[in-house]
Amino acid sequence: MTSSFLLSRSFLSLTLRPPSSSSSCASISMANLTTTNAKARLRGIVFDMDGTLTVPVIDFAAMYRTVLGEDEYKRIKAESPTGIDILHHIESWSPDKQQKAYEIIADYEQQGIDKLQIMPGVVELCGFLDSKKIKRGLITRNVKKAIDIFHQRFEVIFSPALGREFRPYKPNPDPLLHICSAWDIQPNEVMMVGDSLKDDIACGKGAGAFTCLLDETGRYGPDDFSVSGLLPDFKVDSLSKIQNILETNFDLNP
Numbered sequence: 001m002t003s004s005f006l007l008s009r010s011f012l013s014l015t016l017r018p019p020s021s022s023s024s025c026a027s028i029s030m031a032n033l034t035t036t037n038a039k040a041r042l043r044g045i046v047f048d049m050d051g052t053l054t055v056p057v058i059d060f061a062a063m064y065r066t067v068l069g070e071d072e073y074k075r076i077k078a079e080s081p082t083g084i085d086i087l088h089h090i091e092s093w094s095p096d097k098q099q100k101a102y103e104i105i106a107d108y109e110q111q112g113i114d115k116l117q118i119m120p121g122v123v124e125l126c127g128f129l130d131s132k133k134i135k136r137g138l139i140t141r142n143v144k145k146a147i148d149i150f151h152q153r154f155e156v157i158f159s160p161a162l163g164r165e166f167r168p169y170k171p172n173p174d175p176l177l178h179i180c181s182a183w184d185i186q187p188n189e190v191m192m193v194g195d196s197l198k199d200d201i202a203c204g205k206g207a208g209a210f211t212c213l214l215d216e217t218g219r220y221g222p223d224d225f226s227v228s229g230l231l232p233d234f235k236v237d238s239l240s241k242i243q244n245i246l247e248t249n250f251d252l253n254p
């Protein structure tokens, strides 16, 4: 694996080289990296919550079907190859219809909370970040209440931690820029880590941060990156691979 870093961000965003398709290559640099002397500094990591810090338990497809109805679900799904943005669709609805949709979503999210489990590797990764004094924040499209439950249940704290009450939410880069500003750290010294290409990677790229896609099941392939125009800087199949990426590619001195 290429171990050296980094060209300019504009070069990275233009580099759409398909990643290695070898499944044995568990964590890979997605961009075409070329040797430079200086490693980029990294001072903060912002994580997505559902499916990244927690094991995915929300059945999003079932949620979308219930909210949209089968026909509308199929129509929107066909138009949205990278995934459905359910919150976005709901926003243009009448207040009555909107409230019903939010109730359905809240039901699914409550089921998610009931079955909530922390993702393997979170505690170890946070321990490593603490040892390097690297800050950690959280951005989710879930509600703030779910973040509070996550914090209480697992006692690993992320700060700032923004729910969808913070507008505009991901994939807009604003929540990430807000966290960078609260930390007084430039976005190019921060990494966004998440399991959604269209939300997390888009948000990170929009803010000018490094991005790392967590893809446990290999659901994303080269076509997804070229169709969306969103190529993450790194892709891992487990959070436990991130420490090595950080040590290899970044200057972690405070």
Ligand SMILES: [Mg+2]
Residues within 6 Å of the ligand: 048, 049, 050, 051, 052, 194, 195, 196
């Ligand atoms: Mg997620």
